[in-house]
Amino acid sequence: MLRTFTLTAALALVAVAAPAQTITLYTAGPGGLADALAEGFRAQTGTTVNVFQGTTGQVMARLEAEAANPQADVVISASWGSARDLHARGLLMEYLSPNAAMVPDFLKHPFYVAQGISALAMVWNTNSGTPRPAEWADLAGPAFRDLVTMPDPAQSGAAFDLVAGLEAAMGEGAWALLADLAANGMIVPGPNAAALNPVLQGAKAAVFGAVDYISYGQAAKGETIEVIVPASGTVIAPRPMMILASTANPDAAKAFVDYVLSDEGQRLVAETWMMPARADVPGLRPGIAETRVIEVDEDAVAARRDEIIARFNKVVLGR
């Protein structure tokens, strides 16, 4: 009796206390950005954003496990391919934000749009006693013997894109380069952070293919590292933002996407050292215009994913 009463009272309380609107955001890092966007959005609209933050893999695994009863309204991933896949399975809602007008065409789609963009780069420890590398191939030279790390393409979507991009730009030359790097003692310790940490401490001298914005941020905080984008070009990794078709709050979800693409939202994105998705919002670092971007045929590459990873494992990891 008492228990029933308490339960009813508690439910009533929850009903009263619940804000008018709440949406749930599943997002890949950086976590500080998601929190800042959530706070800014609430200040503007009164809608609370509950944030779940993990790696792209964790976000996707959670979406997959919740498929029977989805919990998220908006998803931001670090892998463009994941958005294409969710769309192909009919899980996304069509929405093109009016604020996306200034986002370049190749970074938007009727069902998803870039939040921000990172590029793949070399990260070099300036105290390592090695010559400053200028090109990807420099890291295969004797000066970098046993001193190079690379994120695992199987665990980092961006590193996969780099392998695919180099193949698109150089053909078989890309595989020869990777084989040279492997012969030069390059290690592949895991996802992005695992590849970067040995370079920060100086155990290794350079990362081949690091996600750049994290390192820009660390260099700004005084780490002795430099982010180098080869003149021959690199690939970019736009971070898709999408609304799930199953959302119970489409209006609030659309308003959130609008906010992220607003001046204020894009400024918050820029503060993380990513390139903002909108071409008219300045970034803290070189933007797309200053980068030679290797174009990758996403469809063709996605279809060959297993083949590329298997070849990478064979050429670089020897298995």
Add this chain to the structure above:
Amino acid sequence: MPRAAALMTFAAATALIVLIALPVAFILAQAIFPGFARGSLADPFARLDLLTGNSRLLIQTQNTLMLAGAAMLGSLIFGLPIGVLRGLFRIPGARLWDVVFLIPFLIPPFIAAIAWTMTLQPRGYLFQLAGFDMGRQLFTFAGVAFVMTLNLFPLVYFAVSRSLEGVGSRFAAAARVSGAGPIRAFLLITLPLSIPGIAASLLIVFAMSIEEFGTPAALAARTGFDVLVTGIYTRLSDFPIDLSGAAMGSVILMAMALLAFAVQNWVATRRSYVAQSGKPASLQKARLGVWTVPALMLFALVAAIGVVIPLAAIVATSFMGTISGGLAWDNFDARHYAPIFRAGGRAAQALATSGWLALATALATAAIAAAVAVIVVRGQGRGRQAMDALSVLPNAIPAIVLAVGVILAWNSPFLPVTLYGTTAILLVAYTAILLPYPIRYAVARLRQIGTSLDDAARVAGAAPPRVLAHVLLPLMAPSLIAAMMLVFAIASRELVASIMLAPAGVRTVGTFVFSQFEQGSVQTGMAMSTIAIAVTSTILLAVNLWLARQGGSAMSG
């Protein structure tokens, strides 16, 4: 009154079914039906090719078993000697040592692995201090096994010391009177009587080392040393997500754990290990005399390797302005603590959430474990073995897969109400993941306690509930309390299940630290770890000292 016993059995069975059998059943269903998460039963056994057509599976299985064997051996080397000393002799500062050896559980395995990497790799802390590095040794099979051992050896220490306290010195004294030397008495009497405890702790070490992900992920990837659990995680974090393949891989791990459980069970039950018959025994432990100093030096050595070095690396990293600046006084900087005390109270929220979750988990697991142990060891029902076996499974299932099972079971659209989406779902998952510790410890302990005390109490007119409360529970208390401390320590920093299950907006210590690492602020992650370790170990020390002051005979140990 049989009604009370039936009620207890029913409650314990329900708890095990809801907490463990339910998610396991959903994992099995997911392993068989690839579309299960989306509500489809099409293509059963489509992922079976994973078992038949996978050449690396055999290597991964061999590596997994080798690593588990090495971790068991290592845990014995590190944990057995100090456990024996702690159980049989008066060690100065015994309670303090207990808390010290709980610290490895307070350090998330992936952080311990990072701490060791930053210490031993070229230009790491060892090199900065001593001019040489041990990177070559760390990134090998032995290195991985070494770091994993340091996460696990306290399991053996606690199990052995508590179990030997239960055995006491009475039988050894009888052997001495009969003419046996002290070493002979120990080897032939005391050690064999503590076999259930040792076997139980080794089972947990085995199950944990085949499931543990942080260490192999951080170290083994660089050695090309591939284990089953890394494959399972890849399937769950690598796009496209393969729930079914991960579930199938987990089935192999579950089978391994059940096999190990059967061996352990055979060892522990093929003869009687009853050491407490109810005769009054002196609880005074033997004095070490001149051996006190060497014994303390051994404790200090194990603590230095297992606790001080990783802890020092974590604390040092948290106070470094930049990682590339290295260990230099002008690089000393506390600024990475600032985001923890600012940041809109997020860190405080994470600490509070993890704190109450850990406390609730410790209480819940101990209550269930006490009931299960009494039923398994004292009961007569036919389901006892199943109950016992069921309680081992969570240790063998990678936490991320168990979390998927929990989501599948608790997020079903057919449930009218559910805990999923609330913080309470973390309590459900933590309880399931950590139940094996108190159950293994309590079952092992109860096997050492003869039934004569129960019988005496019954003859004296006590009803079964009274026997449980006044005889069995106090006798199990030392093991249960040791297990509760373990549970509290591990739950306070649990990461993998928390990431998958925490409702959006809720943070725990583990997820907070992890997101700091992901963002590239290694120091802030280490700072949060430092604070969490300091807070948790203070709590555990306070509890330990309070117990010491209670000093009751039942709470000895």
